[in-house]
Amino acid sequence: MADENYGRALVGEIAPGGTPLSMPNESPDDAELGPADMVVLDDRVAEPAPAPAVFDVDDLHVYYGGYLAVRNVTLQVARHQITAFIGPSGCGKTTVLRCFDRMNDLIPGCRVEGTITYHGVDLYGDDIDPVEVRKRIGMVFQKPNPFPKSIYDNVAFGPKISGAKKSDLDDIVESALTKAALWDEVKDRLGTSAMGMSGGQQQRLCIARAIAVQPEVVLMDEPCSALDPIATARIEDLMQELKQDYTIIIVTHNMQQAGRVSDRTAFFTAEVSPETEQRTGVLVEFDLTEKIFSNPSDERTENYVTGRFG
């Protein structure tokens, strides 16, 4: 009980300071996008058959060495939808996200228990090649991380290592940059360094780079956290367009963003063990975004989305 109260008090202090900062940018958008989103969501709810699941996560546990980082995550990711992972810092959102393309394999001591199936295939099966997994499941990171190469080479790298023909590369690069809403800005300077672009352009380049290998899924780990509101809005628009062709999972700290862009939302939180003070992430609730934000089933979700974190 003492811990819980401490947590409340802490967030109570942060939230009033944080909300006014983001409100001026967020509220007009919300007013415009809100009703439109509702209509779309209502249509989907009316659909008799749910969208087919791309990922089926069953009782996932992730350990770093002996430390349990996330426990008991069960959820399904629907095809051609945007699934958002929200929750406070250190609740394991990113850890879970990185399980989908087996990026956690690269962290020494990381161990995954439970199952994640991708179209019914166990992603962590013995015969699964993580390199092939990552070709099908792309990833965009928190900080834009273009290679120190030309814009063209950044986008062409993925297709090249996937065995694309040299003669096709020009078309692939153009199409990926066009889909990432970047082509018009960079078509005259494809040979220049990607490091000279603005942060927002770099992030769109990273999205172009990810979709150039034609993955089925794009994982986005707080893709807008390093960007200003204008660049953020562009990425969010882009996600809506990409949704036609790709399944997207996005981790975000920004609840308004989750509300604006996603079809389904998973709310994670961290449980602090009273003895060891270790934080373990748990999935509190997973549902249609509209429901999470308007009528959540769990009190903790409600407290979080209304700004009263508990």
Add this chain to the structure above:
Amino acid sequence: MPDRSADPETGARVSLLERRPGGGGNADLTGLRSSRGAGRGDAVFGWIALGAGITVLAVLGLIALSTTKEALPAFQQQGPSFVWSNDWNPNQGKFGALAFIYGTVLVSFIAILLSVPVSLGIALFTNEVAPRRLRRAITYVVDLLAAIPSVVYGLWGLLVLAPAIKPVYESIAGTVGSWPVLSAVLGGKPDGKSFMTAGIILAIMITPIITSLSREVIATVPAQQREAAMALGATRWEMIRASVIPWSRSGIVGAVMLGLGRAMGETIAAALVIGSSAQITLQVFDPGDAMPAYIANQFGEASGTFRSALIGLGVVLFAITIAVNLTARSVVTRFDLRTKGV
């Protein structure tokens, strides 16, 4: 205070501070102005650093000046053909040093050719592939190699490597026989003490330098860069090519340059195994000679113009080293400008 309000930056800060809600109109601004004692540490540090920088330049300049002065008699006697004539005969006052310059360049080239792939391989292996425990063991052994005195390498080369490797050279030369191109490089009359043996010894000597420096550079490649490549479905090797090498390229070139500098300047080890027979030939299994090795072998007995000519060899060596370094630096800078935009 009024005299400094003209400073636009300070002025702006003051007005901002005064407008701060709750700060009140009469904000305490005393701490803003630099007091007399503040920044003294910075000034002292600045002077010390400047002094150190100037010392390096001064030492370099004085070395260049004094050696050139000492070498002047030989340069004057021989003229510019010092660097392009192949006629070196101290008794007749002929100082055409081309064969020594050629030997130095060839041996260094062999050393770099052999050492760079091995060094980069070790650096990449320890950073990217090896498990932690093995990584530490390899690092330790490689660093230990750097601590062995060069005369030990030289003696080992002379007493162990040269006799052992001669049959290998002979077998290669025999196999190559009269093939075009290859027979011009790997044929000839193989000798245990040769360009190649000197190159091998130097390669072993510079490997720890290049390895440790490139290992340090490679360790600074951001994790995000590695993940960017891995997330696209890159294998480890593709990730190294896409992320690690471009990021650390300039540092690796710097490491190779330091290794090359060591190889070009190495005296005693090269002197023992190069064969001390100045000649210009493509046959790498033939004995040759190099500038530092020749200086080391001859300087004790030299006097007069001969001594001055030996110092002249040192000046030429110095100039070549600087030229190679500057060229490599400018190439790397241009490349970084193109790829990193910095």
